[in-house]
Amino acid sequence: MTFDISKITIPTNPGIYLMKDDADKIIYIGKAKNLKNRVRSYFNKPDGKDAKTQVMVKNICDMDWLKFG
Numbered sequence: 718m719t720f721d722i723s724k725i726t727i728p729t730n731p732g733i734y735l736m737k738d739d740a741d742k743i744i745y746i747g748k749a750k751n752l753k754n755r756v757r758s759y760f761n762k763p764d765g766k767d768a769k770t771q772v773m774v775k776n777i778c779d780m781d782w783l784k785f786g
Contacts (some may be wrong), residue, residue: 720777722760727753732784737780752782 732752736745749755759766760776764775 720760720774720780722757725780727756728782728784729753730784730786732782733779734782736773736777737781738776738780741779744776745773752784756780756782 729751731748731750733746733748734745734752734756736747738744747755759777761769
């Protein structure tokens with residue numbers, strides 16, 4: 718299953734993002750100065766990412782975030 722990032726609205730605030738798999742298990746936690754730009758970077762040109770990141774992105778089914786400010 719491929720996560721469709723175009724169907725969610727991501728804030729541009731700084732914050733923490735949580736990537737989840739199909740079992741709703743958190744598979745990655747990251748932080749960003751701009752949540753929208755950082756999260757989208759995972760889905761732009763996925764073949765340019767290392768193998769570990771490619772596998773993680775393929776397993777993302779849901780996302781949450783905590784924004785600051």
